[in-house]
Amino acid sequence: IWVKPSRLGLGHHRESQxxxxxxxxxxxxxxxxxxxxxxxxxxxxxxVWDIIMDSPFIPLKQERELLVPK
Structure with missing residues (x-):
């Protein structure tokens, strides 16, 4: 028997895995x-997940002896 997802209370859980x-x-x-x-x-x-978790990444450039944001 097929039951509509909305009747099971799963209306917002219908997307696939x-x-x-x-x-x-x-x-x-x-x-x-x-x-x-x-x-x-x-x-x-x-x-990609590591980038998301370690963000924000700030690009740096070297000016003389210092690293500064680009």
Missing amino acids: SISKPPYFSSANYLYWKTKIMLFIQANDLV
Whole structure:
């Protein structure tokens, strides 16, 4: 028997668990989306996740003996 997702109370959880398609953002359940987007990014590229977590990266240039923001 097929039951419509809305009848199961899963209306906002209908997106697939695909790693090729990011989860749909819904402000109604931000914590759920936050977890899903975190897992989506980690599954696709851990380097990107590290960049997100270590941000902001400020590019530097050397002027005389000092490193200064570009």
